Amino acid sequence: MRVHEAGALHADIGQHGPAWLREPDDVNLLLPQLWPGSVVRGADGVLRVGGIPVTDLAAEYGTPAYVVDEADLRSRAAAYRTAFSAAFPAGADVYYAGKSFLCKAVVRWIAEEGLNLDVCSGGELAVALAAGFDPARIGFHGNNKSLAELDRAVSAGVGRIIVDSFDEIERLATLAADRGVRAPVMVRVTVGVEAHTHEYIATAHEDQKFGFSLNRGRAGREGGDAAEAVRRVLAAPSLRLLGLHSHIGSQIYDAQGFEVSARRVLGLQAQIRDEHGIEPPELDLGGGFGIAYTTQDDPFEPVEIATALAGIVQHECTAYGLSVPRISVEPGRSISGPAAFTLYEVGTVKDVELDGGAVRRYVSVDGGMSDNIRTALYDASYSCTLASRLSDAPPALSRVVGKHCESGDIVVRDEFLPSDLAPGDLIAVPGTGAYTRSMANNYNHVPRPGVVAVADGTARVIVRAETEDDLLRLDVG
Ligand SMILES: Cc1ncc(COP(=O)(O)O)c(C=O)c1O
Numbered sequence: 001m002r003v004h005e006a007g008a009l010h011a012d013i014g015q016h017g018p019a020w021l022r023e024p025d026d027v028n029l030l031l032p033q034l035w036p037g038s039v040v041r042g043a044d045g046v047l048r049v050g051g052i053p054v055t056d057l058a059a060e061y062g063t064p065a066y067v068v069d070e071a072d073l074r075s076r077a078a079a080y081r082t083a084f085s086a087a088f089p090a091g092a093d094v095y096y097a098g099k100s101f102l103c104k105a106v107v108r109w110i111a112e113e114g115l116n117l118d119v120c121s122g123g124e125l126a127v128a129l130a131a132g133f134d135p136a137r138i139g140f141h142g143n144n145k146s147l148a149e150l151d152r153a154v155s156a157g158v159g160r161i162i163v164d165s166f167d168e169i170e171r172l173a174t175l176a177a178d179r180g181v182r183a184p185v186m187v188r189v190t191v192g193v194e195a196h197t198h199e200y201i202a203t204a205h206e207d208q209k210f211g212f213s214l215n216r217g218r219a220g221r222e223g224g225d226a227a228e229a230v231r232r233v234l235a236a237p238s239l240r241l242l243g244l245h246s247h248i249g250s251q252i253y254d255a256q257g258f259e260v261s262a263r264r265v266l267g268l269q270a271q272i273r274d275e276h277g278i279e280p281p282e283l284d285l286g287g288g289f290g291i292a293y294t295t296q297d298d299p300f301e302p303v304e305i306a307t308a309l310a311g312i313v314q315h316e317c318t319a320y321g322l323s324v325p326r327i328s329v330e331p332g333r334s335i336s337g338p339a340a341f342t343l344y345e346v347g348t349v350k351d352v353e354l355d356g357g358a359v360r361r362y363v364s365v366d367g368g369m370s371d372n373i374r375t376a377l378y379d380a381s382y383s384c385t386l387a388s389r390l391s392d393a394p395p396a397l398s399r400v401v402g403k404h405c406e407s408g409d410i411v412v413r414d415e416f417l418p419s420d421l422a423p424g425d426l427i428a429v430p431g432t433g434a435y436t437r438s439m440a441n442n443y444n445h446v447p448r449p450g451v452v453a454v455a456d457g458t459a460r461v462i463v464r465a466e467t468e469d470d471l472l473r474l475d476v477g
């Protein structure tokens, strides 16, 4: 690590960052891969998104605020649709994973860009339906969908229900029979892949709650619980088997896991053909494509993912003598994540002496783990920048923390920020479009920030910020 001439304090602070974090030559520079497409720093040093200075956004809408670049989100969605249509000429569907960020405006953008939608709760389904999304283009996930949620999905005509347990198969079969319909079903398969990501966001290793295991099963028959689930779906006249579903986890950067999972799930497809004489027409390979949160991350482009998956699927289908099923994928983070940043105001700057005399700089902002729980929950890495002015002060390694009563309330664990950072400055954290607002909470009765969408030089609120009245409205005493 290069030590700046700023002196002992800076050198000491510099010893406490991760090995990969390099001091920037110019602390005002933006790394394009981390920011929504329309974000630039103006000559006055103020960040602009869609042509609007963030100082204007802060003055108009307050901080913290999630700021989403509509054109950026739309273009990522469109890139997935185009890439998968090109890679799978017989047809492929992209289901935007609404859990990453959902509101009525986003539902409409996704519909207009020609994508389908993945929801995983009655609440997400309600938002999709309220925004007028075609139910036939919705996939409904969840390891514990209630009877009421299943009923709503069946009544609305949801296009696919991804079943996740034997209890659910029985429940759904009864419900669909009572309604006199055949419910379209996919079977969620646990393929036993150890995805290289945080344990809490990996979903295809054996010891977790999702899906039916390919390898293991109480029934003790070939194909594990997954093959047994297929038998039970096929045996239920009120269920229609669309296909198999596999999702190996989230924030994944290499194709290897997808290759193993496609091979294993197509192995089950071949077993279904041999055992039942049918080839389910569809196959969903899930989402999980990683994005860049820091300079260390090197994500796939949609076209690379689509091409890699097409090669893998074609190869495995040829090997098993199968026809290529209609493929679907479920990207969430890689569509919504890079399209937004969070704008905070600095409240305090504090240098804390560590054991051995080194110093850590704590920059406190007006949000925290209530608007972004990912750093506390997954030890996630983020970067950030001073957004409201230029600075020629030397960079100082800093830790950006929130205002909550919790020492793990960290937003950005380590980042070089100008050493003259002061209360009132604005900080922007990129890559916060996914799993931030959607995982926001009211810890310490801190109201959740709103979401401001910027497009064509105009800004509008698409999710209103909570107020204290909102918090008190639920407290009926
Ligand atoms: C079944 C399923 N599909 C899609 C996704 C979306 O993942 P990501 O946002 O990482 O693309 C998830 C979340 O991990 C998921 O559980």
Ligand SMILES: N[C@@H](CCCC[NH3+])C(=O)O
Pocket (backbone or CB within 6 Å): 200, 201, 203, 250, 251, 374, 434, 435
């Ligand atoms: N919420 C996770 C990803 C989703 C995991 C659920 N399948 C994250 O913030 O990274």
